[in-house]
Amino acid sequence: xxxxxxxxxxxxxxxxxxxxxxxxxxxxxxxxxxxxxxxxxxxxxxxxxxxxxxxxxxxxxxxxxxxxxxxxxxxxxxxxxxxxxxxxxxxxxxxxxxxxxxxxxxxxxxxxxxxxxxxxxxxxxxxxxxxxxxxxxxxxxxxxxxxxxxxxxxxxxxxxxxxxxxxxxxxxxxxxxxxxxxxxxxxxxxxxxxxxxxxxxxxxxxxxxxxxxxxxxxxxxxxxxxxxxxxxxxxxxxxxxxxxxxxxxxxxxxxxxxxxxxxxxxxxxxxxxxxxxxxxxxxxxxxxxxxxxxxxxxxxxxxxxxxxxxxxxxxxxxxxxxxxxxxxxxxxxxxxxxxxxxxxxxxxxxxxxxxxxxxxxxxxxxxxxxxxxxxxxxxxxxxxxxxxxxxxxxxxxxxxxxxxxxxxxxxxxxxxxxxxxxxxxxxxxxxxxxxxxxxxxxxxxxxxxxxxxxxxxxxxxxxxxxxxxxxxxxxxxxxxxxxxxxxxxxxxxxxxxxxxxxxxxxxxxxxxxxxxxxxxxxxxxxxxx
Amino acid sequence: xxxxxxxxxxxxxxxxxxxxxxxxxxxxxxxxxxxxxxxxxxxxxxxxxxxxxxxxxxxxxxxxxxxxxxxxxxxxxxxxxxxxxxxxxxxxxxxxxxxxxxxxxxxxxxxxxxxxxxxxxxxxxxxxxxxxxxxxxxxxxxxxxxxxxxxxxxxxxxxxxxxxxxxxxxxxxxxxxxxxxxxxxxxxxxxxxxxxxxxxxxxxxxxxxxxxxxxxxxxxxxxxxxxxxxxxxxxxxxxxxxxxxxxxxxxxxxxxxxxxxxxxxxxxxxxxxxxxxxxxxxxxxxxxxxxxxxxxxxxxxxxxxxx
Numbered sequence: 001x002x003x004x005x006x007x008x009x010x011x012x013x014x015x016x017x018x019x020x021x022x023x024x025x026x027x028x029x030x031x032x033x034x035x036x037x038x039x040x041x042x043x044x045x046x047x048x049x050x051x052x053x054x055x056x057x058x059x060x061x062x063x064x065x066x067x068x069x070x071x072x073x074x075x076x077x078x079x080x081x082x083x084x085x086x087x088x089x090x091x092x093x094x095x096x097x098x099x100x101x102x103x104x105x106x107x108x109x110x111x112x113x114x115x116x117x118x119x120x121x122x123x124x125x126x127x128x129x130x131x132x133x134x135x136x137x138x139x140x141x142x143x144x145x146x147x148x149x150x151x152x153x154x155x156x157x158x159x160x161x162x163x164x165x166x167x168x169x170x171x172x173x174x175x176x177x178x179x180x181x182x183x184x185x186x187x188x189x190x191x192x193x194x195x196x197x198x199x200x201x202x203x204x205x206x207x208x209x210x211x212x213x214x215x216x217x218x219x220x221x222x223x224x225x226x227x228x229x230x231x232x233x234x235x236x237x238x239x240x241x242x243x244x245x246x247x248x249x250x251x252x253x254x255x256x257x258x259x260x261x262x263x264x265x266x267x268x269x270x271x272x273x274x275x276x277x278x279x280x281x282x283x284x285x286x287x288x289x290x291x292x293x294x295x296x297x298x299x300x301x302x303x304x305x306x307x308x309x310x311x312x313x314x315x316x317x318x319x320x321x322x323x324x325x326x327x328x329x330x331x332x333x334x335x336x337x338x339x340x341x342x343x344x345x346x347x348x349x350x351x352x353x354x355x356x357x358x359x360x361x362x363x364x365x366x367x368x369x370x371x372x373x374x375x376x377x378x379x380x381x382x383x384x385x386x387x388x389x390x391x392x393x394x395x396x397x398x399x400x401x402x403x404x405x406x407x408x409x410x411x412x413x414x415x416x417x418x419x420x421x422x423x424x425x426x427x428x429x430x431x432x433x434x435x436x437x438x439x440x441x442x443x444x445x446x447x448x449x450x451x452x453x454x455x456x457x458x459x460x461x462x463x464x465x466x467x468x469x470x471x472x473x474x475x476x477x478x479x480x481x482x483x484x485x486x487x488x489x490x491x492x493x494x495x496x497x498x499x500x501x502x503x504x505x506x507x508x509x510x511x512x513x514x515x516x517x518x519x520x521x522x523x524x525x526x527x528x529x
Numbered sequence: 530x531x532x533x534x535x536x537x538x539x540x541x542x543x544x545x546x547x548x549x550x551x552x553x554x555x556x557x558x559x560x561x562x563x564x565x566x567x568x569x570x571x572x573x574x575x576x577x578x579x580x581x582x583x584x585x586x587x588x589x590x591x592x593x594x595x596x597x598x599x600x601x602x603x604x605x606x607x608x609x610x611x612x613x614x615x616x617x618x619x620x621x622x623x624x625x626x627x628x629x630x631x632x633x634x635x636x637x638x639x640x641x642x643x644x645x646x647x648x649x650x651x652x653x654x655x656x657x658x659x660x661x662x663x664x665x666x667x668x669x670x671x672x673x674x675x676x677x678x679x680x681x682x683x684x685x686x687x688x689x690x691x692x693x694x695x696x697x698x699x700x701x702x703x704x705x706x707x708x709x710x711x712x713x714x715x716x717x718x719x720x721x722x723x724x725x726x727x728x729x730x731x732x733x734x735x736x737x738x739x740x741x742x743x744x745x746x747x748x749x750x751x752x753x754x755x756x757x758x759x760x761x762x763x764x765x766x767x768x769x770x771x772x773x774x775x776x777x778x779x780x781x782x783x784x785x786x787x788x789x790x791x792x793x794x795x796x797x798x799x800x801x802x803x804x805x806x807x808x809x810x811x812x813x814x815x816x817x818x819x820x821x822x823x824x825x826x827x828x829x830x831x832x833x834x835x836x
Contacts, residue, residue, distance in 0.1 A: 322609070322642045332639055336625045394623040396589050401640040402613040405588070405606065529589035 008119035015100055015127055020479035024093035025131075092479040095386070097127045322402060329403070330414035336391070369442055372434050376427035377455050377493040381462045381485040384419050388470050389478050395470075396529035409471075409523045413516070416470065417463055424459050428452060447497060454496030457505030458489050464515030471523035538601070540565055540687040540719040541586055546595035548581055548743075555581045556592065557743035563736075566716040568709065570730035570751070571723040572822060573740035579723040580620055582740065583691050586721075587617060599687065613641055616685030620692050622676040626665025630658055630675060634682065641683035649682045656704060670696040677705060681712065688712060690722035694729055702729060709733050727818040737818075739825060746825065751818070758821055759795060763788040765809035775799055780824050791816070791824040 015021055101124035104110045110120065321332045399408045431452070435442050442448050462485050469481035492508055541563045548556040555578045563569050573579050584590040586597045588604035597604035602611050624633060630653070638644040653660065656674045664672065673696045680688060688709075694702045710733055712718050724730055730737065730751075737754055739747040747754060758779065763769065765786045773783055773790075776799055780791040792799070800811045816824065 321639045322613070332636075335636060336628060391625075394625070396584075397617070397619055397623060399589065400587060400612060400615060400617050401637075402609040402642075403640075404608055407609070527584075527590045529584045 007113075007115045008122060011104070011116070011119045011123040012126070014104070015097065015123060018096055018100060019474070019476040021093055021096045021100075023476045023480050024096065024483065092482050093131050094128065096479065097124050097131070100124070326407070326411060326414065329407075330411040330418060333398070333411050333415040334418060369431070369435055369439050369448070372431045373451050373455065373493055373497060374490050376424070376431045377458060377489040378486050379427050380420055380423040380459065381466070381489055382482065383423055384416065384462075384466060385469075385478060385482040385485065387419065388416065388466070389482075392470055392478065399528045406524050409520060412470075413467055413520060413523075416466055420459055420463055420466070424456070428455065447499075450502060451493055451496045453502060454500075454505040455489075455493050457502075457509040458492045460509035461492075461512035461515075462489060464512030464519070467516045467519035467523075471519045471526060473527065538565060539563060539598070540600055541689075541721060542598045542601075543582070543586060544596045544598075546582070546585055546597060547593045548578075548585055548590070549593055555743050556585065556595075559595070559740075559743060559745055561738055561745050561748060563719060563721060565719055566713070567736050568713045568720045568734045569722075569736045569738055570734035571721060571738050571740060572725075572727065572730060572818075573723070574826065575725075577740045578743045579740055580691055583689055583721075583723065587615070587689060613683065614686040616680035616683065616688040618673075618676045618680045618690045618693050620695075622672050624664040624672055624675065626663070628664050629660065630662050630664060630667075631660030633664055633675065633679065634660070637679045638682060643684070644682050645684050646682075648684070649678055652678045652681065652708065656701065670698060670701060673697060674701055674705075677708070681708065684712075684718075686718050688718070688720045688722075690720070692723055692725070694724060694726055702726075706733050727822055731818045739822070741826070754821060755815065755818070758791065758793045758816060758824065760814040760816055760820075760824075761788075761790040761792055761795065761800070761803075762812040762814060763790060763803060763807070763809050764812075765807040767807070769807060769809075773803075775803065 101120070104120050105117075110116055321329050324332075395412070398412075399405065401408075403411065432443075435448065465481050465485055465488075469477040472478075488508070492505060495504060496502070539562050541561070543559055543561040546556050546559040547554070559578075559582065561582075571579050571582070581590065585592045586599070586604060588597065588599075588607055591605060599607060600611055600614065602608065607615075628636070634649055634653075638646070638649075656678070658667075658671065658675060658678070664675065667675065673693065677690070677693055680690070694705055697705055706729060709720055709722070713720055713733065713735075720733075722734075734751055736749065737747060737751045738745050761775075763773075765788070768785050769783050769788050771783055773781060773788055775781070775790055775792055775795070777792045777794045778790050779793050782789045795813075800813070803809055804811055
């Protein structure tokens with residue numbers, strides 16, 4: 001028993017020593033701690049009067065952070081960044097956890113170590129639970145409960161009419177009973193946020209376990225980005241729309257979704273069956289058994305997989321590219337990262353997904369447009385980060401192909417830029433097609449076009465940060481850049497949607513250009529191995 | 530025969546190369562000059578600095594001081610034409626797991642102005658690699674084979690391999706050595722490879738660079754080293770002194786009337802002197818490269834203890 005405990009400790013240490021994972025967890029943990037430390041130092045009454053109702057009801061805790069940042073009147077929606085950071089942190093950490101688990105389970109030395117398999121599977125499971133607890137329950141329930149339910153009496157002493165201002169409630173809000181009710185409500189919301197995190201973590205984590213079929217991951221990215229970017233941050237509101245309240249608790253996969261009522265039991269069964277098969281498959285992969293599971297429809301699925309797999313493969317080159325122009329050479333370098341056809345297929349699938357979602361979820365189409373925009377802002381950065389995360393280790397090897405160091409840097413940078421530009425274009429088209437179908441009147445609104453403009457400018461910032469992260473030899477750089485970019489991309493587009501001036505996007509783009517220039521200069525002079 | 534290397538024609542030349550990782554010195558004023566047409570084995574124990582040397586030599590890492598040149602050009606600012614004459618297999622191969630072997634070959638070939646498709650086809654067939662197999666599904670050893678083939682397809686004038694045979698099975702190792710010999714048979718092409726497997730080195734290398742603590746302690750013909758370092762078995766009539774003094778002794782083990790000496794550059798006169806002074810007989814034994822490596826390492830340990 002003791003030996004097994006020691007092995008578990010050893011395996012867990014291998015995770016804790018990953019700098020990328022340490023930093024991601026630090027981001028998740030620091031946000032609520034930062035928030036709690038900040039609550040005492042602001043003028044509650046002034047802020048409540050200045051801001052809209054939704055901050056009083058939906059995000060009371062995060063809105064409290066705004067005054068500390070001294071940005072409450074300039075950046076009315078900057079609290080989004082905190083949610084994005086926590087979700088982004090959990091996504092990156094989940095990828096790293098599953099990635100490492102996969103590496104260890106496929107490593108012969110590790111597998112032959114006595115008492116390894118159990119701890120080897122238990123350790124990532126514990127980390128996933130930890131991520132779930134920190135990213136979801138802690139931020140969602142813990143921080144809210146502490147800040148709102150716990151500190152409200154103190155605030156009420158400072159601002160007597162706080163409850164009226166905040167929720168429109170009377171004095172009962174200060175009673176113990178109300179505190180308990182509020183705590184329960186926040187805990188439920190936290191659970192929903194936790195389920196969002198779990199969904200995202202599993203989807204993105206799945207990508208790292210099935211990298212041989214890398215296109216699955218790319219298809220999952222826009223889906224998970226949509227969940228991150230959902231205007232109603234609690235994904236349970238959306239997914240649970242399919243499931244009746246009474247039936248929800250029968251589903252191991254939807255136990256946390258406690259909100260809406262519909263009557264579609266078949267969905268629960270279908271999702272659970274697919275979910276269980278998926279988990280079984282993942283487990284088999286993690287345990288190192290490569291043979292396919294015997295599931296119904298395996299043959300058609302295999303044919304479809306083979307077709308998609310071959311579609312996503314790189315095309316044959318036409319002769320030497322030695323004498324070609326820089327664009328052709330950059331294009332050639334892209335072939336091992338992300339095929340141009342893959343970009344457009346991802347764009348097409350994203351379009352179908354985003355365009356049909358309002359139909360399935362029966363929600364307000366305007367808010368869906370906003371969600372699509374947010375998705376389009378996040379998805380390209382996330383996809384490119386994941387693609388280049390897997391490719392970076394081979395850059396030194398690639399640099400010895402016939403090209404000067406400067407040309408290599410230029411072509412690689414151009415390849416990243418082209419990946420980003422094509423993917424952005426594909427997702428923007430997806431937004432527009434969805435808009436044409438569901439909200440054609442929005443096409444004449446300036447709000448849509450300024451948001452799209454901001455989205456385009458934001459991608460310049462994304463490129464600059466990506467270039468810095470890729471040229472950096474730090475293992476934590478790309479995961480941290482991913483977290484930051486998820487936050488920054490969404491924040492800038494959300495702000496543009498809410499009427500912020502285009503100059504914000506321009507400033508972001510200028511910063512992006514400066515970062516890209518700096519990355520170029522440093523990369524030309526840096527060690528490559 | 531190999532040309533004697535000059536700065537201009539040397540495929541690889543390292544001059545006063547220094548490299549430290551924080552406070553740890555990995556390369557220490559290292560000099561190495563490799564001649565065209567030679568097969569050079571780079572031998573050293575773990576942490577001796579072999580990989581760092583190769584990275585600095587290829588311009589992947591900037592040395593703290595000193596200079597690395599490839600075909601007379603600075604490794605740090607190599608032009609495309611010189612890189613086209615260079616082949617490299619890294620210690621840990623990071624191929625693109627989602628690509629098929631045929632596509633990887635095609636992708637790599639497109640970078641080079643000349644590509645010997647027939648040679649690559651032959652090697653793929655000999656090494657039992659199928660163009661339709663995915664790189665990600667290959668074993669570590671098979672990935673290593675593929676990396677070697679990719680590095681040989683453009684028939685580089687300088688082929689640098691960082692522990693290429695470490696993951697290969699005995700059959701694949703023989704095939705690999707055969708391929709290296711085929712490259713070396715063309716006297717204009719040079720191979721540098723680092724390895725721990727001394728038997729491989731003995732089979733193909735004509736020169737040896739022995740790296741120890743960041744310095745090249747031996748750089749020369751392999752046969753010359755074998756000729757210069759011998760083991761002497763001394764059997765005397767009486768007890769031999771504990772401080773038996775033999776010029777060039779690298780390592781000595783003395784037990785009573787028996788002594789086992791490893792001597793570098795030992796002469797006939799030295800042997801006769803021992804035989805005469807101690808009424809002894811001296812039997813001279815050749816050393817394998819592995820024994821040589823161990824003895825020369827022992828020499829350093831002894832020197833370190835003396836210091």
